[in-house]
Amino acid sequence: MNVLVTGGAGYIGTHTCVELLNRGDRVIVLDNYVNSSPAALRGVEQITGRTFPVYEADLMDYNAVKRVFSENQIDAVIHFAGLKAVGESVSKPLDYYRNNLIGTLNLLEVMKEHDVKKLVFSSSATVYGMNNEPPFREDMPRSTTNPYGATKLMIEDMLRDLCYACKEWSVVLLRYFNPIGAHESGLIGENPNGIPNNLMPYIVKVAAGELPCLSIYGGDYPTPDGTCIRDYIHVYDLAMGHLKALEYLGHMQGAEAINLGTGKGYSVLEVVQAFERATGRTVNHKMAPRREGDIAACYADVSKARELLHWEAVKTLEEMCRDSWNFAARNGARQ
Ligand code: NAD
Numbered sequence: 557m558n559v560l561v562t563g564g565a566g567y568i569g570t571h572t573c574v575e576l577l578n579r580g581d582r583v584i585v586l587d588n589y590v591n592s593s594p595a596a597l598r599g600v601e602q603i604t605g606r607t608f609p610v611y612e613a614d615l616m617d618y619n620a621v622k623r624v625f626s627e628n629q630i631d632a633v634i635h636f637a638g639l640k641a642v643g644e645s646v647s648k649p650l651d652y653y654r655n656n657l658i659g660t661l662n663l664l665e666v667m668k669e670h671d672v673k674k675l676v677f678s679s680s681a682t683v684y685g686m687n688n689e690p691p692f693r694e695d696m697p698r699s700t701t702n703p704y705g706a707t708k709l710m711i712e713d714m715l716r717d718l719c720y721a722c723k724e725w726s727v728v729l730l731r732y733f734n735p736i737g738a739h740e741s742g743l744i745g746e747n748p749n750g751i752p753n754n755l756m757p758y759i760v761k762v763a764a765g766e767l768p769c770l771s772i773y774g775g776d777y778p779t780p781d782g783t784c785i786r787d788y789i790h791v792y793d794l795a796m797g798h799l800k801a802l803e804y805l806g807h808m809q810g811a812e813a814i815n816l817g818t819g820k821g822y823s824v825l826e827v828v829q830a831f832e833r834a835t836g837r838t839v840n841h842k843m844a845p846r847r848e849g850d851i852a853a854c855y856a857d858v859s860k861a862r863e864l865l866h867w868e869a870v871k872t873l874e875e876m877c878r879d880s881w882n883f884a885a886r887n888g889a890r891q
């Protein structure tokens with residue numbers, strides 16, 4: 557299969573490209589490197605021993621998107637490209653609406669013109685909002701508390717409307733829970749600029765001695781140890797979920813939302829302990845006030861993914877921690 561991967565140089569994109577190439581698919585990457593670099597794609601080439609066309613292009617540039625479709629035979633698209641930092645989306649809402657919505661609209665218009673009607677879209681567990689009880693099921697009411705989440709809701713709706721209007725489209729809306737980990741080679745992984753907002757990159761920097769201490773946001777939640785519970789999923793498992801979703805596109809029509817998580821929740825303290833066990837490093841930590849917008853517990857009901865995609869996550873929390881650390885260590889984290 558010939559697969560266009562938008563945002564293919566990013567964290568989840570690179571891992572998905574590796575598994576697509578390993579399976580023998582042909583990959584075309586479009587990325588403007590706003591949150592990545594060409595080095596990540598060299599990692600993909602190194603792991604797979606394969607080369608592939610890469611377009612440095614912005615999805616907001618309609619003509620650039622058209623060129624990619626004119627110059628390549630494309631059977632399906634995996635659409636990762638988007639801005640994804642929740643906090644930044646609150647301070648720069650227009651950037652998020654412009655990039656995520658206009659980028660997606662351009663992509664869909666060009667797909668339509670070129671008669672490419674199979675799409676896997678990166679949605680997020682953030683669409684379950686603050687008012688549902690976990691485990692989250694795909695048919696629960698959706699809501700959001702920030703512009704980033706609003707773009708995911710709007711794009712999900714846009715895609716449903718498109719599928720309603722034109723029955724030839726096949727779209728899978730994959731709702732990811734908390735992706736962590738890295739390729740076991742340590743050649744690709746997550747490498748945020750500056751001080752990380754997310755838990756695992758922060759833990760890694762504390763373990764490496766680059767930051768002094770992890771603040772655990774809230775020890776008074778109604779959970780067994782008082783800290784928040786999340787459904788962490790290895791980025792390899794997530795990548796494999798995309799391969800299964802592409803297969804599923806071949807025998808479905810319309811838009812289908814599917815959770816990608818493990819179905820198991822771990823608390824912040826459990827993640828810290830698992831990281832220490834898996835790596836032998838110490839993670840200095842202290843309790844801090846709750847972070848605005850956090851919910852006590854968020855984990856997936858994974859039965860739909862199992863039924864429709866014949867997919868489930870296989871990697872353990874220890875493997876996620878070990879691979880996150882291995883990537884950081886190979887890429888200059890202080891030992
Ligand atoms: P990432 O930032 O590492 O990757 C996104 C890629 O898209 C980057 O390489 C960036 O340069 C590119 N990009 C952004 N805007 C673009 C544009 N206008 N034109 C071309 N390229 C553009 O993020 P990720 O963690 O790999 O996430 C991929 C997708 O999954 C995103 O849509 C994100 O919202 C979604 N998602 C991520 C998580 C997570 O925790 N990582 C969770 C749920 C959903």
Ligand code: WQD
Nearest residue numbers: 642680682734753754755758771772773784786824847850
């Ligand atoms: C995990 C837990 C924090 C940092 C985010 C997005 C979500 C999705 C995945 C894109 C929480 C705690 C964190 C720290 C801490 N992304 N924490 N100290 O918030 O569950 O989800 O990424 O779609 O939309 O919101 O992930 O990694 O930020 O936090 O105690 O320094 O770790 O409070 O309980 P979150 P996270």
